[in-house]
Amino acid sequence: MDAATLWQRYQDWLYYHEGLGLYLDVSRMGFDDAEVEALNPKFVKAFEEMAALEAGAIANPDENRMVGHYWLRDPDLAPTPEIQKEITETLDKIETFVQKVRIGTVHPPKAQKFTDILSIGIGGSALGPQFVAQALAPDNPPLDIHFIDNSDPAGIDRTLAGLGDRLASTLVFVISKSGGTPETRNGMVEVQKVFVDRGLDFAKQAVAITGVDSKLDNLAKSEGWLTTFPMADWVGGRTSELSAVGLPAAALQGIDIRAMLAGAKEMDEATRVRELKNNPAALLALAWYYAGNGKGDKDMVVLPYKDSLLLFSRYLQQLVMESLGKEKDLDGNVVNQGIAVYGNKGSTDQHAYVQQLREGVPNFFMTFIEVLEDRNGHSPEIEPGATSGDYLSGFLQGTRTALYENQRDSLTLTIPQVNPRTVGAMVALYERAVGLYASLVNINAYHQPGVEAGKKAAAAILELQTQVMEVLKSASEPLSLADLAKAAGRREDVEAIYKIVRHLHANQRGMTLTGNLGKPATIEVSMT
Numbered sequence: 001m002d003a004a005t006l007w008q009r010y011q012d013w014l015y016y017h018e019g020l021g022l023y024l025d026v027s028r029m030g031f032d033d034a035e036v037e038a039l040n041p042k043f044v045k046a047f048e049e050m051a052a053l054e055a056g057a058i059a060n061p062d063e064n065r066m067v068g069h070y071w072l073r074d075p076d077l078a079p080t081p082e083i084q085k086e087i088t089e090t091l092d093k094i095e096t097f098v099q100k101v102r103i104g105t106v107h108p109p110k111a112q113k114f115t116d117i118l119s120i121g122i123g124g125s126a127l128g129p130q131f132v133a134q135a136l137a138p139d140n141p142p143l144d145i146h147f148i149d150n151s152d153p154a155g156i157d158r159t160l161a162g163l164g165d166r167l168a169s170t171l172v173f174v175i176s177k178s179g180g181t182p183e184t185r186n187g188m189v190e191v192q193k194v195f196v197d198r199g200l201d202f203a204k205q206a207v208a209i210t211g212v213d214s215k216l217d218n219l220a221k222s223e224g225w226l227t228t229f230p231m232a233d234w235v236g237g238r239t240s241e242l243s244a245v246g247l248p249a250a251a252l253q254g255i256d257i258r259a260m261l262a263g264a265k266e267m268d269e270a271t272r273v274r275e276l277k278n279n280p281a282a283l284l285a286l287a288w289y290y291a292g293n294g295k296g297d298k299d300m301v302v303l304p305y306k307d308s309l310l311l312f313s314r315y316l317q318q319l320v321m322e323s324l325g326k327e328k329d330l331d332g333n334v335v336n337q338g339i340a341v342y343g344n345k346g347s348t349d350q351h352a353y354v355q356q357l358r359e360g361v362p363n364f365f366m367t368f369i370e371v372l373e374d375r376n377g378h379s380p381e382i383e384p385g386a387t388s389g390d391y392l393s394g395f396l397q398g399t400r401t402a403l404y405e406n407q408r409d410s411l412t413l414t415i416p417q418v419n420p421r422t423v424g425a426m427v428a429l430y431e432r433a434v435g436l437y438a439s440l441v442n443i444n445a446y447h448q449p450g451v452e453a454g455k456k457a458a459a460a461i462l463e464l465q466t467q468v469m470e471v472l473k474s475a476s477e478p479l480s481l482a483d484l485a486k487a488a489g490r491r492e493d494v495e496a497i498y499k500i501v502r503h504l505h506a507n508q509r510g511m512t513l514t515g516n517l518g519k520p521a522t523i524e525v526s527m528t
């Protein structure tokens with residue numbers, strides 16, 4: 001395509017949202033008009049399904065749930081007065097609590113004010129708050145946030161070491177929709193133990209954010225925690241940033257949560273437009289569909305050219321991959337759908353893997369995220385006429401051109417500034433794009449059956465460990481792995497047993513292994 005035709009294509013396809021100052025450029029995706037035309041019926045269906053979902057249809061049939069994250073930023077759209085009330089009351093409750101923490105009416109037993117937040121949660125109960133903290137927290141937030149988002153003992157130690165004595169003035173959020181996620185429970189129990197060791201009262205510093213009547217909800221209520229915020233059944237973990245999951249921590253860090261909600265609402269309105277070219281979420285869905293042939297054949301590389309948006313790709317990884325990565329379509333056919341998402345930030349990644357993107361296997365499409373405002377305030381010139389921000393902007397354009405020259409597709413999302421409104425809008429934009437794309441490829445975006453298999457297998461390993469320990473404690477002499485498996489009645493699990501005893505041995509858990517550790521058949525195991 002010559003330069004003039006390309007410039008025309010750019011103008012023809014450029015989407016601009018005036019209120020948000022947001023642009024979406026899909027001109028460097030290689031689709032032609034006929035391909036777009038062919039997809040039209042699918043989009044008509046997708047828009048209809050989306051409207052039904054927003055009106056309260058059961059969009060998640062196997063879990064019998066509605067999907068209502070859109071109502072969070074426009075409660076008037078909620079399908080029942082009860083849900084409207086639930087949304088506004090929760091928001092009021094959050095704001096009242098945040099205000100009390102700010103002025104010190106709610107404070108820790110041993111300090112006048114809370115200084116820090118420790119947020120314990122995983123997946124959708126961590127990724128949104130992490131992304132938003134990185135994107136929007138001021139340099140010196142009123143409360144500094146820290147995360148435990150794993151069952152990694154060393155990771156927990158590191159977070160607690162970072163807090164040090166400030167644990168006494170730390171507000172602990174335990175966030176779990178189900179209230180039963182093991183990683184979150186483990187983090188909570190470890191933190192509770194540290195509170196006890198230091199003579200602190202956990203309940204007086206803890207808040208639960210969870211489904212009503214969940215295990216965690218009941219625990220918090222029975223132990224008299226500071227408060228609880230409800231997670232609605234109709235909000236999925238990966239679309240929960242603008243619910244009680246993300247808002248309390250954001251507000252406590254001094255982030256304008258009403259502006260985040262307003263930005264999301266504006267974007268929701270823009271993405272309800274049933275006209276492909278005038279709907280940025282539909283344009284994204286079109287680009288994804290075209291790039292991956294409707295089968296996810298190409299990975300989505302997300303490259304924000306702004307450090308504060310570093311965690312956006314990680315946040316999107318769950319939103320996109322947990323929503324779209326499905327074995328079966330809605331008619332029960334095996335389709336193995338999904339789109340892989342990765343990325344960090346530009347221009348940093350240009351010095352890492354962009355080499356492969358330009359010249360190597362063409363199995364991706366790029367999403368550039370551009371922020372027009374370089375920094376708050378004046379930029380010094382690095383050399384006559386050029387600032388660091390000019391360089392960053394140049395690197396983005398340069399990489400986009402270099403990829404295009406080698407037939408690598410890209411799209412570019414441009415926002416004026418990273419602020420609560422634009423971040424809310426970006427969250428809403430991708431939520432809607434995922435929903436529309438799911439309709440295009442006929443899958444349920446709102447469940448995650450595949451995660452259960454791994455969870456069940458992990459629980460089975462913990463049960464096996466208990467069994468193995470019991471056998472070893474009552475054994476009169478060291479046992480070979482084969483004998484141990486036989487005695488436990490689990491011959492077929494000898495490899496898992498080997499891994500269990502090796503792990504216990506490495507952690508001073510009373511396990512003795514003799515023999516050649518690299519040759520499992522020679523190992524004898526005993527336990528004190």
Ligand SMILES: O=P(O)(O)OC[C@H]1O[C@](O)(CO)[C@@H](O)[C@@H]1O
Pocket residue numbers: 122123124125175176177178179180181184237238322448451
């Ligand atoms: O908030 P919960 O119930 O602890 O779940 C955490 C995460 O685990 C998942 O259920 C998948 O394992 C995610 O969908 C969810 O965001």
